[in-house]
Amino acid sequence: MLGYAVVDVETTGFTPSAGEIVEVAIVQTDVGGVVTGSWDTLVRPLGRVSGTHVHRITPRMVRDAPTFTDISAQIRSMLAGRVVVAHNLPFDARFLTAQLHAAGLPTPEIAAGVCTLKLARRTLSGPTFKLPDCCYELGIPYEGAHAALADTLATAQLFRHLITARPVPTARPVPELSVPAQRTAPPRLSRASR
Incomplete structure (x- = not known):
């Protein structure tokens, strides 16, 4: 295993059948949880942009952004060999798995990653375990x-704290692609330049 890939997606709905990803970020860490790189991008959905009141992403902001299909192989290569981590992993995993599958890149291992929300419930005092509260x-x-x-940078720090407090449950890394994939991440785009 190369380490972990902490992920977060912002979406236009609550389920992949009713929404799409409009922003994705991946923070890579080593096996000890130390951040080694980060990447994020806005994503132009095929349908309309909704949920702006939550994620503050407008149609104008994504007009020139890549589609998910445009970046799917790149995302897949950034996850390869790593265990996926997210705060509320089932939500992020559903969207990533569905959209990667639609692009011809199935990755069922994403859902077998590590959920920091579940780890926090076993480790922290609460009373709530939302990311800001943790x-x-x-x-x-x-x-x-x-x-x-x-969200991914905060989750990566939370994860590092949690794995030093208690062992990480067994999780499977996303396997390498059977075809060569680009292994370098593009320059990180600042929100102002999007």
Whole structure:
């Protein structure tokens, strides 16, 4: 295993049948949870942009963004050999798995990753275990709910804390692609340049 891939997606709905990804971020860490790289991008959905009141992403912001199909092989290669981590993994896994599958890149291993929400419920005092609340309890800086990169960076710090507090449950890394894939991430785009 190369380490972990902490992921977060912002979407236009609550289920893949009713929504699409409009922003995705991936933070790679080593096996100890130390951040080794980050990447994020807005994504132009095939349907309309909704949920702006939650994620603040407008149709104008995604007009020139790549479609998910455009970046699917790149996302798949950034996950390859890594265990996927997310805060509320079932939500992110459903969208990533559905959209990667639609692009011809099935990755059922995403759902077998590590959920920091579940780990936090077993480790922290609560009373709620939303990402901002977990970060507040542990003194982790958190600068922007529902912004994919801010959420992944905060989740990566939370995950590092949690894996030092208790062992990580067994999870399967996403396997390597059988065809060569681009292994380098593109330059990170700042929100202002999108």
